[in-house]
Structure formats: structure tokens, C-alpha cells
Amino acid sequence: MQQQTQAAAQTFDVVVWGATGFTGQIVVEYLYQKYGDGQQGLKWAIAGRDSDRLTRVKETIGCDEVPVLVADSHDPASMVEMVEKTSVVLSTVGPYALYGSQLVAACAESGTHYCDLTGEVQWMRLMIEAHHDQAVASGARIVHTCGFDSIPSDLGVLFLQTQMQLAHGVYAESVKYRLVKAAGAVSGGTIASMLNMMDEASKNPGLLDVLADPYALNPINTVSGVDQNETSTPVYDETLQQWVGPFVMAGINTRVVRRSHALAGMPYGMGFGYEEGTLIGEGPKGYLKALLAGISTTIGTSLAAIDPMRTLFSRWLPKPGEGPAREKRESGFFEVILHGSAGQDGNGGSIKIKVTGDRDPGYGSTAKMIAEAAVCLAQDPLTSQGGVLTPSVAMGEALTQRLIANAGLSFEVID
Ligand SMILES: NC(=O)c1ccc[n+]([C@@H]2O[C@H](COP(=O)([O-])OP(=O)(O)OC[C@H]3O[C@@H](n4cnc5c(N)ncnc54)[C@H](OP(=O)(O)O)[C@@H]3O)[C@@H](O)[C@H]2O)c1
Structure with missing residues (x-):
């Protein structure tokens, strides 16, 4: 009730901070096309550190009436001012470890909801430690990873478990996520965030332990379980009858799914296991390709850990x-299969679901996912409490339905 009274006094439902960035502009374009110019049902504004650049974004997109706020991460007062004007801040300002902490602090303190696209596990851990309790008290829903990492994983598991209950009356004890196919490319902002993470780890080796911990994002009292850290060795998926190689986002998504499970009170059981990989192919050829994918991932990660190599990479990338052109985003897509089973060898029941998106995963689909997450936080009658949450715990089924209705995602049972 207190939250509703606060929200009613605020000027905006959603403020998009980072609207001048590569991803931010795609979010603004989507919100404008879907929800109009901020004068009707959804009251929204764009924000960034430079008013001239924000004006240019409005001119490019044609959303002249959308209000503008100026807020720089290096000016904490501007963060507080922005947060006090809105129910939700959607942030695409990254690397988040460099620019995002003041904003999360301001949201947690004031009870303003927040969503972002970070994949920086070490920073999420810091935000949990610093602000979870405060956000519980203020009612702020702080939700990281509202893009391709980790919505298909996190809402995919929720969808699978709901369907598993309907079909078999039990939850799956083991769930495996397989990236089947995807087309897209990567932006400079994402590369800057990945390189910054490696940079931080090279200065503080303790961070490597955080990144290697499969339960790095779990609440303090639920930090263990059956899962191990990812390996780059090929694994044979008996259910899909194909070899599986590493998936580059697994180190983020698996931690998010495990946090969701812990925050929900471990409904799938203490023995619940979750892993992710990329479906590579059948037979000896599939094995060889999975092996090569594992070797190149290991070499890439090892090289990025070396300071001069990071400098070299950042020159080429x-x-x-900068990021993939509109044509590439619009012709992009992704398809993921999740399969789950209960009991020894699945004798308690099993299920397979498919999650798809109709744009490239990193930007076209991601922009729609985070935009709908922000609108969901602002307008849907959610029952979750405040805290540093995950997409499934904060928004669950309400967000799944929005993504299906508006954002070109599908969630379906296939077997
Ligand atoms: N999880 C996913 O699926 C996913 C997908 C896409 C992106 N991402 C993440 O999203 C973030 C953004 O990526 P991007 O490619 O859009 O990056 P980008 O193009 O570099 O945009 C960064 C934005 O941050 C703003 N900014 C930088 N410093 C600031 C400061 N001190 N105060 C206020 N604003 C500041 C920039 O403003 P100026 O224009 O004024 O420089 C720009 O608007 C990255 O961390 C990336 O990893 C994640």
C-alpha cells in the first residue's frame, strides 16, 4: 500500500537511463513504438549524462515529446534526483561495475524498482551483499540480468517446472538448457563489460573464486548444492542424442537460476541440478566440434586474462x-531447448520445452525483454517482495505472458 502511494506521487512509470547507448537506443525505439510518447498509458522518460546526445536520440527516433532527464553516475545527487521521479529505472549504462553502483544504492534506499542487463557476476554479488536487506525493507525490486542473459534460462526453468507439475505432479530434479541455434553479434558495450570483468579479476584474484563458484549469487545460507562449475569438455546429452559444448553465458545464467531457486525456498528440492551448454551435433564429428569449441573457449578466456592481450582485443573489437546493424538484428533469432526429469533416469517423469526469440539475442530481443520487464515492474500487480531478486522471482508468470504477447518470445512444451 505504501509502495502504491509512493508510485502515484511520481512523475514517471519508467526512466530509461543510458538512452544514448547502443542498446539504450533500441530500447527507446521499442518503447516508443509499443507505448507511445510518454503522454498516454505509460509515462516514461529517457535519461543520460549528456542532454545534447539525448536530444539527438529523440530526433533520430522521432519521439519528440518524450521527456529528458540528465543524470551522470559521477554525480550521486543526480542519481537520487532521477530515482525520486520514477517508479522504475531501466539501466543500460555499462560496464555496470564502473557506473552502476550509485544507482542501485539510490533505488534500494528509496524503494524504486530497477532492472538492468548486467552479466557481471562479481558486481551482482557486491550489490546483493550491499543492498539486498535494504531493498527488502524499502520494497524496491532490484532485478539484474533482464536480457538474453538470463531471461530465457530463468523464465524457461519456471515455465518447465510449472508444466512438469501439470504433467507429472512433481518438479524436475535435473534441468538442462541447450542453445540449439542463434544468429546475432556483439556490441562494444558488452565487450567493454567483459574486459572490465577480466581486468578487475587480474587486480583482485579473489574475484576468480567468485566467478568460479556455481553458487556465487545464492543467499549466504544456501551456498551449496549438487552443481559443479562449468567444464569445457564435451558432454553427451542422452536425451537429445547430441554432443554438447560450452555456452558462453552459462557462467551467468546458471548462477541466476540457482539464486531464483534459493530465493523461492528450494521448491525443486535440495538435490536440484541445473546446467547449460550448446548443442553441437551427432557422432564423432559432433564430438570433435564440441572438443574444438571447448578448446577455443579455454584459449579465448586465458588470453583475455592477460593484460596486453586485452588491450590488443579492444583495438580490434x-x-x-557500436554494435550489430539493424538488418542483422532483425534477421537474427534464437532457439533454446530445456529438458527436465525427475527420479532415477527420468522414471518420475520428464519434459522438454522450447524457448525462442524473433530478433538477435543480444540486442533486438534483449531490448524488448528489458523494456517489458520495466513495464511489468511498473504496471503489473506483482506479489513479490522487495530485494535483489531475479526475473522469475520478481515478475515470474506476468513477465512470461508479456514477452509472449508483445516481445516475440515463445515458450512451449515440445515433448
Ligand atoms: N545481458 C545481455 O543480454 C546484454 C545485452 C546487451 C547489452 N548488455 C550490457 O548492457 C550494457 C550496455 O551495452 P551497450 O552496448 O549499449 O553499451 P554502450 O553503447 O557503450 O552504452 C553505454 C551507455 O552508458 C552511458 N554512460 C557511460 N558512462 C556514463 C556515466 N558516467 N553516467 C551516465 N551514463 C553513462 C553512455 O552514455 P554516452 O552516450 O553519454 O557515452 C551510454 O548511454 C553493457 O554492460 C552490456 O554488457 C547486456
Whole structure:
């Protein structure tokens, strides 16, 4: 009730902070097309550190009436001012470990909801430690990972378990996520965030332990379980009858799914196991390809851990503000299968679901996912409490339905 009274006094439902960035502009375009210019049902505004750049974004997109706020991460007062004007802040300002902490602090303190696209596990851990209790008290729903990492994983597991209950009356004890196919590319902002994570780890080796911990995002009292850290060795998936190689987002998504399970009170049991990989192919050829994928992942990660190599990489790769062209985003897509089973060899029942998206995973689909997450936090009658949450715990079924209705995602049982 207190939350509703606060929200009613605020000027905006959603403020998009980072609207001048590569992903931020795609979010703004989507919100404008879907919800109009901020004067009707959804009251929203764009924000960033430079008013001229924000004006150029409005001119490019044609959303002249959308209000503008100026807020710089290096000016904490501007963070507080922005947060006090809105029910939800959607942030695409990254690397989040460099620019995001003041904003999360301001949201947790004031009870303002928040969503972002971070995949920086070490920073999420810090935010949990610093702000979870405060957000519980203020009612702020702080929700990281509202893009391709980790919505298909986190809402995929929720959908699978709901369907498993309906079909077999039990939850799956083991769930495996397999990336089947995807087309897209990466932006300079994402590369900057990944390189910053490696940079931080090279200065503080303790962070490597956090990144290697499969339960790195769990609440303090639920930090263990049956899962191990990812390996790059090929694994044979008996259910799908194919070899599986590493999946680059597994180190983020698996931690998010395990946090969701812990925050929900371990409904799938203490023995619940979750893993992710990329479906590579059948037979000896599939094995060889999975082996090569594992070797190149290991080499890539090892090279990125070396300071001069990071400098070299950043010269070749896209710079902040750059990313895949519209055509590439619109012709992109993704398809993921999750399969779950209960009991020894699945004798308690099993299920397979498919999650798809109709744009490239990193930007076209991600922009729609985070935009709908922000609208969901602002307008849907959610029952979750405040805290540093996950997409499934904060928004659950309400967000799944929005993504299906508006954002080109599908969730379906296939077997
Ligand atoms: N999880 C996913 O699926 C996913 C997908 C896409 C992106 N991401 C993440 O999203 C983040 C953004 O990526 P991107 O490619 O859009 O990056 P980008 O193009 O470099 O955009 C960064 C934005 O941050 C703003 N910014 C930088 N410093 C700031 C400061 N001190 N105060 C206020 N604003 C500041 C920039 O403003 P200026 O224009 O003024 O420089 C720009 O708007 C990255 O961390 C990336 O990893 C994640």
C-alpha cells in the first residue's frame, strides 16, 4: 500500500537511463513504438549524462515529446534526483561495475524498482551483499540480468517446472538448457563489460573464486548444492542424442537460476541440478566440434586474462556505442531447448520445452525483454517482495505472458 502511494506521487512509470547507448537506443525505439510518447498509458522518460546526445536520440527516433532527464553516475545527487521521479529505472549504462553502483544504492534506499542487463557476476554479488536487506525493507525490486542473459534460462526453468507439475505432479530434479541455434553479434558495450570483468579479476584474484563458484549469487545460507562449475569438455546429452559444448553465458545464467531457486525456498528440492551448454551435433564429428569449441573457449578466456592481450582485443573489437546493424538484428533469432526429469533416469517423469526469440539475442530481443520487464515492474500487480531478486522471482508468470504477447518470445512444451 505504501509502495502504491509512493508510485502515484511520481512523475514517471519508467526512466530509461543510458538512452544514448547502443542498446539504450533500441530500447527507446521499442518503447516508443509499443507505448507511445510518454503522454498516454505509460509515462516514461529517457535519461543520460549528456542532454545534447539525448536530444539527438529523440530526433533520430522521432519521439519528440518524450521527456529528458540528465543524470551522470559521477554525480550521486543526480542519481537520487532521477530515482525520486520514477517508479522504475531501466539501466543500460555499462560496464555496470564502473557506473552502476550509485544507482542501485539510490533505488534500494528509496524503494524504486530497477532492472538492468548486467552479466557481471562479481558486481551482482557486491550489490546483493550491499543492498539486498535494504531493498527488502524499502520494497524496491532490484532485478539484474533482464536480457538474453538470463531471461530465457530463468523464465524457461519456471515455465518447465510449472508444466512438469501439470504433467507429472512433481518438479524436475535435473534441468538442462541447450542453445540449439542463434544468429546475432556483439556490441562494444558488452565487450567493454567483459574486459572490465577480466581486468578487475587480474587486480583482485579473489574475484576468480567468485566467478568460479556455481553458487556465487545464492543467499549466504544456501551456498551449496549438487552443481559443479562449468567444464569445457564435451558432454553427451542422452536425451537429445547430441554432443554438447560450452555456452558462453552459462557462467551467468546458471548462477541466476540457482539464486531464483534459493530465493523461492528450494521448491525443486535440495538435490536440484541445473546446467547449460550448446548443442553441437551427432557422432564423432559432433564430438570433435564440441572438443574444438571447448578448446577455443579455454584459449579465448586465458588470453583475455592477460593484460596486453586485452588491450590488443579492444583495438580490434567494436567500441562502446557500436554494435550489430539493424538488418542483422532483425534477421537474427534464437532457439533454446530445456529438458527436465525427475527420479532415477527420468522414471518420475520428464519434459522438454522450447524457448525462442524473433530478433538477435543480444540486442533486438534483449531490448524488448528489458523494456517489458520495466513495464511489468511498473504496471503489473506483482506479489513479490522487495530485494535483489531475479526475473522469475520478481515478475515470474506476468513477465512470461508479456514477452509472449508483445516481445516475440515463445515458450512451449515440445515433448
Ligand atoms: N545481458 C545481455 O543480454 C546484454 C545485452 C546487451 C547489452 N548488455 C550490457 O548492457 C550494457 C550496455 O551495452 P551497450 O552496448 O549499449 O553499451 P554502450 O553503447 O557503450 O552504452 C553505454 C551507455 O552508458 C552511458 N554512460 C557511460 N558512462 C556514463 C556515466 N558516467 N553516467 C551516465 N551514463 C553513462 C553512455 O552514455 P554516452 O552516450 O553519454 O557515452 C551510454 O548511454 C553493457 O554492460 C552490456 O554488457 C547486456
